[in-house]
Amino acid sequence: MQYTYSPGGDNEPFLPPRGEMPAGLQQQSLPFITHIIRFGRKLHYAGIDVNPANLIDLSRSLLYIDIANHKDFYAAALATLIINREDMELFTRLFREYWENREITAEDEQPGAKAKEKSRDDATQAREIRKQLQPAEDDAGEEETEPEQAGYSSHELLAKKDIDRMSELELEEARKIIAELIAILANRKSRRFSPAKSGAQLDFRKIFRRSMPYGEYCLRLAYKTHRLKKNKLILFCDVSGSMERYSQFLIQLICAMGAKISNIEVAVFSTHMTSITPYLNRNDVGDVVAQMSEQVHDWAGGTNIGGCLRELNEREAHQMLSSHTIAVILSDGWDQGDADLMRNEMEQLRRRVNKIIWLNPLLGNENYQPLCKGMQTALPFLDYFLPVHNLESLAEVTKLLRALWH
Amino acid sequence: MFDSIEEIEQKFAAHGYITDRHLATTVYLAASLGKPLYLEGEPGVGKTEVAKVLAKSLDTELIRLQCYEGLDTNLALYEWNYLRQMLEIRLQEARGVEKESIGTNIFDQEFLLKRPLLQAIQPHGPQPPVLLIDEIDRSDDEFEAFLLEALSDFQITIPEVGTIKAEQPPFVVLTSNRTREMHDALKRRCLYHWIDYPTLEKELNIILTKVPKIQETLSTQVCKFMELLRQEDFYKRPGIAETIDWANALLSLGIDELDQEVIETTLSCILKYKQDQEKLTDDNLQKALAITKNFKGGPVVSAQGSIN
Numbered sequence A: 001m002q003y004t005y006s007p008g009g010d011n012e013p014f015l016p017p018r019g020e021m022p023a024g025l026q027q028q029s030l031p032f033i034t035h036i037i038r039f040g041r042k043l044h045y046a047g048i049d050v051n052p053a054n055l056i057d058l059s060r061s062l063l064y065i066d067i068a069n070h071k072d073f074y075a076a077a078l079a080t081l082i083i084n085r086e087d088m089e090l091f092t093r094l095f096r097e098y099w100e101n102r103e104i105t106a107e108d109e110q111p112g113a114k115a116k117e118k119s120r121d122d123a124t125q126a127r128e129i130r131k132q133l134q135p136a137e138d139d140a141g142e143e144e145t146e147p148e149q150a151g152y153s154s155h156e157l158l159a160k161k162d163i164d165r166m167s168e169l170e171l172e173e174a175r176k177i178i179a180e181l182i183a184i185l186a187n188r189k190s191r192r193f194s195p196a197k198s199g200a201q202l203d204f205r206k207i208f209r210r211s212m213p214y215g216e217y218c219l220r221l222a223y224k225t226h227r228l229k230k231n232k233l234i235l236f237c238d239v240s241g242s243m244e245r246y247s248q249f250l251i252q253l254i255c256a257m258g259a260k261i262s263n264i265e266v267a268v269f270s271t272h273m274t275s276i277t278p279y280l281n282r283n284d285v286g287d288v289v290a291q292m293s294e295q296v297h298d299w300a301g302g303t304n305i306g307g308c309l310r311e312l313n314e315r316e317a318h319q320m321l322s323s324h325t326i327a328v329i330l331s332d333g334w335d336q337g338d339a340d341l342m343r344n345e346m347e348q349l350r351r352r353v354n355k356i357i358w359l360n361p362l363l364g365n366e367n368y369q370p371l372c373k374g375m376q377t378a379l380p381f382l383d384y385f386l387p388v389h390n391l392e393s394l395a396e397v398t399k400l401l402r403a404l405w406h
Numbered sequence B: 001m002f003d004s005i006e007e008i009e010q011k012f013a014a015h016g017y018i019t020d021r022h023l024a025t026t027v028y029l030a031a032s033l034g035k036p037l038y039l040e041g042e043p044g045v046g047k048t049e050v051a052k053v054l055a056k057s058l059d060t061e062l063i064r065l066q067c068y069e070g071l072d073t074n075l076a077l078y079e080w081n082y083l084r085q086m087l088e089i090r091l092q093e094a095r096g097v098e099k100e101s102i103g104t105n106i107f108d109q110e111f112l113l114k115r116p117l118l119q120a121i122q123p124h125g126p127q128p129p130v131l132l133i134d135e136i137d138r139s140d141d142e143f144e145a146f147l148l149e150a151l152s153d154f155q156i157t158i159p160e161v162g163t164i165k166a167e168q169p170p171f172v173v174l175t176s177n178r179t180r181e182m183h184d185a186l187k188r189r190c191l192y193h194w195i196d197y198p199t200l201e202k203e204l205n206i207i208l209t210k211v212p213k214i215q216e217t218l219s220t221q222v223c224k225f226m227e228l229l230r231q232e233d234f235y236k237r238p239g240i241a242e243t244i245d246w247a248n249a250l251l252s253l254g255i256d257e258l259d260q261e262v263i264e265t266t267l268s269c270i271l272k273y274k275q276d277q278e279k280l281t282d283d284n285l286q287k288a289l290a291i292t293k294n295f296k297g298g299p300v301v302s303a304q305g306s307i308n
Helices: A025-045 A052-061 A070-081 A085-100 A106-151 A168-186 A204-214 A244-260 A285-295 A305-315 A339-352 A373-381 A391-405 B005-014 B021-033 B047-058 B082-094 B116-121 B141-153 B184-188 B200-210 B216-230 B240-252 B260-265 B274-279 B282-294
Strands: A187-196 A223-230 A232-238 A264-269 A273-275 A325-330 A355-360 A384-387 B037-041 B062-066 B078-080 B112-114 B130-134 B155-158 B162-165 B171-176 B191-195
Touching: A025 A052, A025 A070, A025 A085, A052 A070, A052 B021, A070 A085, A070 B021, A070 B191, A168 A187, A168 A232, A168 A244, A168 A325, A168 A391, A204 B078, A204 B082, A232 A244, A232 A305, A244 A264, A244 A325, A264 A305, A273 A305, A305 A339, A339 A355, A339 A373, A355 A373, A384 A391, B005 B021, B005 B047, B021 B037, B021 B047, B021 B191, B037 B047, B047 B062, B047 B130, B047 B171, B062 B116, B112 B116, B116 B130, B116 B155, B116 B162, B141 B184, B200 B216, B200 B240, B216 B240, B216 B282, B260 B282
Parallel strands: A232 A264, A232 A325, A325 A355, A355 A384, B037 B171, B037 B191, B062 B130, B130 B171
Antiparallel strands: A187 A223, A264 A273, B078 B112, B155 B162
C-alpha cells in the first residue's frame, strides 16, 4: 500500500491524537482536510475518479455531521465521492484501509478469493466442455457438416472471394451496399421535433411568433417534423469454422469504410465473445484482420452461441444494448452449446434491443430449412431472418429493409 | 430544514417510511449542503417514496417531473398559452383598445403555463418545494444537458419575461433505474445513494408499518421467503413494493401461514414475468419453503436474519 499512514488510534478512528491537536478551529481542521485530500488521492490511484468539488463537498459536510461517528462519516464520504454502484465495494475497502488503518484480513479477502476460485473453476469447466465438444465435433462433423457444405455451392461469391481478390469495381459496389444497409439500419425518427418546410404537424409556437407583426393573421404556416436520430448498431459475427469466411469478408468491408461509420460496434464470437470495435479505425485492412486473428484466440473453433450471447448480455449491456440498438447477428446457427441457455439469452436480448436481424448465408440455398438446433431456438425471437450469401443477396436485403422501414 | 439525522429518521418513520441511518445521513447532507439527491436502485425499492415522504416531512409541496424520451423544455419548463393570447387580442379589439396597445400584455405571466421546473422555482407556498425528477435515465442526452444547467443555478430565462430566479432553491431528488448510464457531470453535482434491497429486519419493519394488521408469523415468513427469492437469478427480482403487495394479498385471503399452494396461487404478486415464474420450480420452492418454515428469527434475533 502506498498510504499506510493512519490518522487515528483505535478508539477514535477519525481524529488525530489529542495531544497533537493544536488549538484554534482552522488549525484544528487543517490536518483533517489534508487527510481528506490524501484519501481522495488514494481513491484516484485505485481507479476511482474524484474531483476537487467532491472533496470540498465532503469537507463541507463535516460541519453538519459528527465525524467521530463512523457510520455517518462513511455515509457522507460515500454520498459525496462515489457516483457509481460498481465503485462502492472498492471504496469501502479503501475507506477501511485509510480511516481505520485496517489491514486486509482473511475475511475481507474472501469474496475476492472466492471470485478467483470461481473464475478458475469456470476456466477448467470451459476446458472440459471444449474437450467434450471436440470429439462431438469430429463425430458430428461427418453427419452435420456434410449437409451444411451443400449450402455453400460454388456460385456463392462471398464464400469464394477474398476482399484482396475482388476487383476495384466489385469492391466499390460492395462498399456502397454495406454503406446503404448501415444507413438504413442506423437512422430512426427521434421523438423530438425540428422545423420543416412541410409536414403533418403544425408548429404553433412558430406560427404565432411569425404572425406577431400582422396582428392575429397568420400569413404563413410553420411545420415541424421528427428529427432523424442514430440507432446504435451491433454486428455480432460468428467466426467459428463454418462461418469464418463470411464474417471475415463483412468485417473487412466494414473496416474498409473506416471512419465513415460511427455508432457501430462489432464483436466476433465462437466459444467466447470478443469486441473488435477498437480495431475498426485502422487504415490498413490486412493489419486489422491479422490483429483480430491474434486477438480472437478461438477464431475458427467450435460455436457456443448461448454462452456468447450471455457474455454480450452481461458484460456489454450497459454500453451496447438499449432500446435504440439494432442487433445484427451473422451466423449459420450451428450451435454446440446449451439450447436452454441460448433461448434464455435470446429472450433477454430481445427485451433489451429494438430489433434483432439474423443474417444466415445458408438461407441463400433454395433447399435450406432452418432445422439445426441453434436456428430453431433463435427463430421465435428474430425480427428478420435474411439471407446473405453473395453481393446480390446483400443488395436484396438492403432493398427489403428500406421498403419496410422508410 | 432538518436539525439532525435522528430527526429525519423519526419524521420519515412517522410518515410510514422505514429508513436506515445511511440514507438518513445522505438526505441530511443533501438538505444541509443544498445539493440534489441522486437515488439509484432496482425497481421497487422505494426511490420515489423518499421524495414523497420528504415532502410530507418538510410539510411542503411535491412537484414531480416524470422523464421520458423526447421530454423538452416546452413540457419541463414553460409554454405560452397560445389560445389565451389570441383570445386576449380579440377581446381587446372588441373592447376598442387603442391599436398601439393591443397585444402588449400577452407576454405577461398570466399567459404562462408553468411546467414542473418553473413551478419548483416559483412555488406557491412559503417553503421551498421538493422537486422529484423521476426516472431520469429515461430522458435523452439533450434533456440531461439542460438539466445540468438548470440544477446548478436554479434560474430560468424566458426571453419575453426575463430571468426568474428561485428565492430558495427547491430540494431536488433524482431517481434512476439504470436503464442507461447517466453522464458523470450530472451525477457529480448530486449526492449519490444506492438503495439496496432491505435487510430482513428492515423489511419486516416496513411490512409491519405498511400492513399493520398482519400477524408476526406470516410477516416473518413472507420476508424470509422474499430474501431467499432475491438470491435467485431472476430477470426481475421482487422489490419491497412486491413484498407489500404480497403481504396485503395474503392478508385479504385470510392466510396465516405460507404453504406451497398459497405461494403458487399468489405467485403473480411477486414474480411478474412468466419465465421467472417457470424458473421457480417445485423443488426450489419446497426448499425455500422449508428454510422459511424453520426460520424462527423475528425482529428480536435479527442478527441471524440476514444469513442464509
